[in-house]
Amino acid sequence: MSVLLLAGGHVLAGSMVSAFDIGALGRNFWALTVDGLTYGSIYALVAVGYTLVYGVLRLINFAHSEIFMFGMFGQYATLMLLGFSPSGNAYQQGTLMTIVYLLVAMVGGMAVAGGAAVGLERVAYRPLRRRGAPALVFLITAIGASFVLQEFVHFVLPKLTGGNLGGVNAQQPIRLVQATAQFHFGNATVNNVEIVIVVAALGLAFATDRFINATKFGRGIRAVAQDPVTATLMGVSRERVIMLTFLVGGLLAGAAGLLYTLRVPSGILYSGGFILGIKAFAAAVLGGIGNLRGALLGGLLLGVMELYGQALFGTEWRDVVAFVLLILVLMFRPTGILGESLGRARA
Amino acid sequence: MRRSTPRLAGVALVMTAGLVLAGCSSKSTGGGGGGSTSGATGGSSASSSLSIQPLVQVDATGKKVAAAGGSTAADPAGDGSAKCSNISIGMAGALTGPNAALGTNILNGLKLAVDQHNKANAGCQVTVKQFDTEGDPQKATQVAPQIVSDTSVIGLLGPAFSGETKATGSIFNQAGLLSLTASATNPGLTTNGWNNFFRGLGNDNSQGGAIASYMKDTLGYKKVCVIQDDSDYGIGLATVVAKTLGSVAVSSCNAKVKTGDKDFSAAVQLVKDASPDAVYYGGYYAEAAPLLSQLRQGGVTAAFASGDGTNDPEFVKQAGDASKGAYLTCPCGPAPDKFAADYKAMFSVAPGVYSVEAYDLGTIMLKGIDKGITARGDLVKFVSSYDGAGLAKNYKWDSTGELASASTWVYQVK
Numbered sequence: 001m002s003v004l005l006l007a008g009g010h011v012l013a014g015s016m017v018s019a020f021d022i023g024a025l026g027r028n029f030w031a032l033t034v035d036g037l038t039y040g041s042i043y044a045l046v047a048v049g050y051t052l053v054y055g056v057l058r059l060i061n062f063a064h065s066e067i068f069m070f071g072m073f074g075q076y077a078t079l080m081l082l083g084f085s086p087s088g089n090a091y092q093q094g095t096l097m098t099i100v101y102l103l104v105a106m107v108g109g110m111a112v113a114g115g116a117a118v119g120l121e122r123v124a125y126r127p128l129r130r131r132g133a134p135a136l137v138f139l140i141t142a143i144g145a146s147f148v149l150q151e152f153v154h155f156v157l158p159k160l161t162g163g164n165l166g167g168v169n170a171q172q173p174i175r176l177v178q179a180t181a182q183f184h185f186g187n188a189t190v191n192n193v194e195i196v197i198v199v200a201a202l203g204l205a206f207a208t209d210r211f212i213n214a215t216k217f218g219r220g221i222r223a224v225a226q227d228p229v230t231a232t233l234m235g236v237s238r239e240r241v242i243m244l245t246f247l248v249g250g251l252l253a254g255a256a257g258l259l260y261t262l263r264v265p266s267g268i269l270y271s272g273g274f275i276l277g278i279k280a281f282a283a284a285v286l287g288g289i290g291n292l293r294g295a296l297l298g299g300l301l302l303g304v305m306e307l308y309g310q311a312l313f314g315t316e317w318r319d320v321v322a323f324v325l326l327i328l329v330l331m332f333r334p335t336g337i338l339g340e341s342l343g344r345a346r347a
Numbered sequence: 348m349r350r351s352t353p354r355l356a357g358v359a360l361v362m363t364a365g366l367v368l369a370g371c372s373s374k375s376t377g378g379g380g381g382g383s384t385s386g387a388t389g390g391s392s393a394s395s396s397l398s399i400q401p402l403v404q405v406d407a408t409g410k411k412v413a414a415a416g417g418s419t420a421a422d423p424a425g426d427g428s429a430k431c432s433n434i435s436i437g438m439a440g441a442l443t444g445p446n447a448a449l450g451t452n453i454l455n456g457l458k459l460a461v462d463q464h465n466k467a468n469a470g471c472q473v474t475v476k477q478f479d480t481e482g483d484p485q486k487a488t489q490v491a492p493q494i495v496s497d498t499s500v501i502g503l504l505g506p507a508f509s510g511e512t513k514a515t516g517s518i519f520n521q522a523g524l525l526s527l528t529a530s531a532t533n534p535g536l537t538t539n540g541w542n543n544f545f546r547g548l549g550n551d552n553s554q555g556g557a558i559a560s561y562m563k564d565t566l567g568y569k570k571v572c573v574i575q576d577d578s579d580y581g582i583g584l585a586t587v588v589a590k591t592l593g594s595v596a597v598s599s600c601n602a603k604v605k606t607g608d609k610d611f612s613a614a615v616q617l618v619k620d621a622s623p624d625a626v627y628y629g630g631y632y633a634e635a636a637p638l639l640s641q642l643r644q645g646g647v648t649a650a651f652a653s654g655d656g657t658n659d660p661e662f663v664k665q666a667g668d669a670s671k672g673a674y675l676t677c678p679c680g681p682a683p684d685k686f687a688a689d690y691k692a693m694f695s696v697a698p699g700v701y702s703v704e705a706y707d708l709g710t711i712m713l714k715g716i717d718k719g720i721t722a723r724g725d726l727v728k729f730v731s732s733y734d735g736a737g738l739a740k741n742y743k744w745d746s747t748g749e750l751a752s753a754s755t756w757v758y759q760v761k
Contacts, residue, residue: 024599028616035612089668168445170633172664179644189646266637266665267609275607310613316577316603318613 025311030186032307038194038263040303041201045256046280047287047295048208049117049249055225055290056245058135059125062142065277066149067117067250071257072268073153073165074112075105079174080164086172098176102196102258105176110254117250118243120145126239153270166270173265197259204255205296208248212292221245225290275319279306282326288336297337302326397663397671401681402759404740407553409560412754420738423460423710424467429717431471436461436712437500438475439490439515440507440530441482448699450482450507453529455694456705457504459686462693464713473716476500480511487511488518495522502527502712502726504705509533516541525727527712529704532655532678534583537747543727545744547708548701549678549753551580554654555587557755558627558676562652563595568624572600572649574614574638576630581606584654585629597621604634611638615645625650632657636665643669650674658700663760673760679704680739680756707737 025032046068053061082101084091093101124145128138157166165171179191212218223231224241232238260276261268279302287298302322309321329337406412438457440450458475465472478494480487487506494500495518502525506512512531519526520541527545528536534550549557562568573596575585589596600621602614615638618626626642626649628635635657642651652674663670682690682698686706690698715729734743743751 024617024620027620031616031619032613035616039610039612086664087667169661170636170665173667175667181646191644193644264609264637265640265667271607272609307613307616311616314603315611315613315617316605318605318608 021312021314025308028187028311030188032311033304034185034188034190034194036304036307037300038197038303039306040283040300041198041205042256042260042263042299043276043280043283043303044296044299045201045204045252045259046276047284047299048205048252048292050281050284051287051289051292051295052212052221052245052249054284055292056221056242057125057138059138060142060281060289061246061249062139062277062281063120063124063145063149064117064249064253065273065280066146067113067120067273068253068257068260068277068280069153069270069273070116070149071109071113071250071254072261072272073157073171073257074254075109075258075261076171076174076268077112077165078105078108079176081108084174084176086174090175090178092178093176101176102262106200106255106258109257110251113254113257114247114250116149117246117253120149121243121246126242150270150274169269170266170272171268173261173268175265177262193262197262200255200259204252208252209292209296211248217244279322282322286326286329286336288338291336291338294336294338301337397668397760399658399660399663399675399758400761402674402757404680404754404756405557405561405565406752406754407549407556407560409557409562409564411565419736421707421710421714421735423464423706423713425464425714425717427467427469429464429468429471431473431716431719431721433499434471434501434716434721435474435476435497435499436709437478437494437497437503437505439478439480439487439494439503439505439511442477442479444481444483446482446508449530449701450479452699452702453504453507453705455690456529456698456702457709459690459693459702460706460709460713463689464710464717468717471717473713474499478505480506482508482511484510484514487515491515491518495519495524500524501716501721501723502730504529504708504712507531507701509536512536512544516544519543523723523727525712525723525730527708527730529708530679530701533579537749541748542731545730545748546750547704547742548739549750549755551583551654552587553753554676554678554755555584555629556591558652558654558674558757559588559591561757562625562627562650562674563592566625566650568650569595570597570621570623570625571595572597572602572618572621572623572626574600574602574604574618574626574628574630576628576634577603577605578630580656581630583629584656585627588627588629592627597623604630604638606631606634608634609637611641614638615641615647618642618647618649619645623649625652628653628657630656632659632662632665636662636670639666639673640669652676655679655700658758670760675758675760676755677758678753678755681758683738686738703737703739707739707742710737711735711742 049064053059124141128141153166177193179193181189181191182195183190212221220236220241223236224238228238283298283302284295286302287294305325306318306322310318404412438454440453441447442450454477461473461475478490480490494503504527506515507530509531512528516539520543523543526543527547529547532550534552562571571592573585573589575581600617602617604611604614628638635653639651655677658675658677679700680703682703687698711730711733715726720726720729740754745751
């Protein structure tokens with residue numbers, strides 16, 4: 001009996017050790033941090049879309065993950081129009097031309113995603129607002145719109161484009177950048193793709209922050225978020241602000257679409273935005289939904305913590321780690337890390 | 348906000364300028380693209396020169412086996428003097444829906460065998476009756492009674508998938524209708540005590556054992572990371588592989604991923620940490636392709652091996668150059684040249700996965716019919732004692748309905 005117990009204890013101890021691997025986290029700390037920041041900055045860009053719309057409309061736009069997916073297809077289509085065809089190898093166009101093509105592709109992705117976001121607002125949400133529909137109807141509509149956009153790319157887009165875009169399989173990747181190690185940092189190797197993603201995302205995040213906090217448009221957005229009635233009395237067009245909000249969110253999601261594709265070339269799929277969208281939404285809540293800087297912080301934090309968690313508990317625990325972290329933060333700070341909403345935040 | 352209009356217009360102008368720039372530079376890319384490594388002018392199918400090529404046929408212990416001679420393979424034409432009337436062979440599988448390609452491969456393989464038989468035997472015209480299950484177990488249970496009640500059907504090729512086979516197996520067993528599957532590989536199917544069920548290819552266990560032994564003994568890998576997804580198929584395959592590899596499988600890099608995931612940073616980090624000779628992945632191509640690209644991006648140069656879930660042209664398309672050299676197994680054999688030519692002539696497409704197996708199994712049923720068998724029970728008996736070569740391999744079954752010697756083909760992306 002005691003032998004059995006001992007054996008049981010040993011097995012338990014053994015599985016505990018393998019299930020809680022501090023060593024793996026320590027050894028790979030910097031590598032995981034680099035990967036986490038890369039992925040987190042993509043979360044952050046998508047999270048901004050959730051947070052801005054929430055700040056202005058108190059609406060969780062679940063279709064935003066599909067706006068991101070449209071961004072991926074938008075940049076892909078742009079590259080095809082530029083004459084690139086999908087191939088197994090990375091194109092080697094030289095650094096300067098690659099940057100130009102990346103920028104053009106990003107503009108393409110942003111245009112498609114921004115257009116889709118504004119279109120979505122026009123078609124799905126504005127009629128509801130006109131009729132003064134209750135909040136629940138908006139939420140259901142958002143979920144419905146998410147399915148419509150997904151199935152559009154799944155079934156309709158391949159028919160419209162002769163099978164070149166959309167359908168059941170992921171797009172065959174167009175690789176503009178071959179990931180090559182640039183420098184070492186601790187035990188981490190930083191490659192060019194990671195640099196491009198983080199630099200571009202931080203640049204866009206900074207620009208968005210300035211846009212919201214230091215321009216006239218931003219002031220309009222903040223005013224509507226703070227008090228829509230008074231803002232309207234002061235001459236702010238609420239409808240225009242709402243459109244602008246969706247546009248900004250869409251543009252950032254489109255840019256995130258390109259950056260994500262650099263990292264995961266075979267991720268361009270009709271359902272490819274779904275999980276990432278949920279994570280970005282969690283990031284927005286984590287940082288404090290309605291708060292722009294909160295969304296950025298939440299994204300980076302979630303990206304990094306997910307990878308630390310995977311190293312600690314095992315790779316299959318990724319989503320669990322993300323959402324347990326969210327619950328823990330909300331238990332102690334119910335409004336998220338940075339708390340305050342867009343309207344109350346003073347720039 | 349009135350003054351915002353010109354600014355918005357300015358934004359629009361910038362965007363339009365961007366698009367115009369996009370339009371202009373498209374011309375310059377046509378020439379410039381030629382300088383790229385793969386050639387921008389090639390179509391999407393021609394742009395990647397890599398494809399999945401058969402490498403070697405191995406048995407369950409990873410030993411190379413000689414290919415079954417194409418010359419001695421059973422010929423559906425027979426001696427041309429068969430007599431029969433009002434006999435048909437059923438085929439059940441996905442013929443519409445997302446998995447229709449697989450069902451069609453099987454149906455066409457059978458049709459080719461029956462066509463060759465009927466041309467040679469004027470006195471025995473066998474018809475093929477097709478039953479669409481959409482690959483869905485629920486649909487299959489609705490279709491199964493129709494098959495059973497059609498008395499002209501004396502043998503069934505199918506069902507195609509494991510799920511639908513599991514759901515309908517007892518119906519066919521009760522009716523005593525022969526059920527020969529060309530593609531259902533779940534190991535549990537032959538443990539139900541169905542005496543009418545025969546599997547025309549190795550199951551998932553034999554595939555996993557074969558590649559594990561092949562990696563360990565033939566390729567001589569000392570350290571292998573086994574990664575699995577969260578599907579029954581992936582878990583089952585990875586478990587068998589890890590078990591067969593024994594101490595060669597490194598437990599510290601036994602990463603688990605989820606179907607639908609596209610980012611595998613943590614798994615890549617684990618593999619990098621272990622620096623193995625090879626990585627085995629149990630799962631489907633949708634995850635295998637980004638996983639392999641990210642492993643290569645992360646600087647992992649270890650060999651990559653996976654099962655028939657990954658053995659799909661889509662894998663090569665998605666992973667691109669990273670897929671070069673990857674070992675992919677399948678219990679399904681490559682199509683011999685003559686078969687491929689006949690198939691192409693009849694259906695104007697190249698044979699797909701399991702077409703060869705379907706042709707072989709169809710031929711076995713036709714042999715029985717040519718012997719004058721008209722009752723379902725007699726055909727089951729005929730198959731249970733059958734021993735003969737087909738195009739893909741030798742067919743002889745044990746008492747459970749598994750092949751006596753299951754073989755696995757190892758393919759490589761070249």
